[in-house]
């Protein structure tokens with residue numbers, strides 16, 4: 219076991235990712251997980267805020283994988299798989315992945331992942347993988363695009379400890395496979411809610427609309443544009459489904 223061999227539980231942190239980065243710099247071991255009951259300044263992708271009220275699960279994992287910064291997108295994209303597994307097993311509801319890093323149940327975002335690197339002397343020494351799950355959160359306290367709480371969607375509350383345990387089990391299992399190179403983007407495609415959909419990707423003023431075809435080995439989304447061209451979207455893009 220690597221992920222979860224040490225778990226640090228806190229009542230409140232500004233951001234578990236920031237705490238994990240601080241601990242990594244101070245020499246904390248790979249696999250340590252920092253969990254908080256709430257965050258006062260939870261961070262989302264693209265500089266967004268991640269609502270972190272009581273009832274949610276907020277955790278960050280310190281990883282020291284042998285990989286390049288370019289692999290960070292692949293890692294974040296693929297690590298949605300064990301999060302979706304834990305959610306499906308707990309709730310009995312189908313949890314799917316919306317590229318790049320959202321876990322969606324019944325069309326609502328119930329979880330998100332955020333990977334960050336830690337550098338020292340110009341060298342990347344660690345990666346921190348942050349995961350937020352709206353387990354028993356009150357939906358009125360959540361912000362963002364179509365956020366959902368599993369308790370609200372499923373009509374019952376869940377035991378946070380049991381869920382955390384299951385989540386760490388799946389994450390560790392997955393990391394073992396990932397480290398051996400035994401995870402492929404095909405595994406991702408099986409739980410993807412995005413592939414085959416008509417989507418619009420945007421960054422700044424640029425918009426690309428077309429059909430989501432597949433996720434390549436770097437974790438980028440490949441789109442067949444409405445103009446007939448092929449586009450590769452990396453993690454600076456935000457994505458929405460085009461329902462028209």
Ligand code: BTN
Pocket residue numbers: 232233234235236257259260261262263264266268275276277278319320329330331332348349350351
């Ligand atoms: C996103 O969907 O934009 C990513 C959200 C990631 C949220 C988690 S909660 C635990 C960890 N700490 C943070 O500040 N952010 C991540």
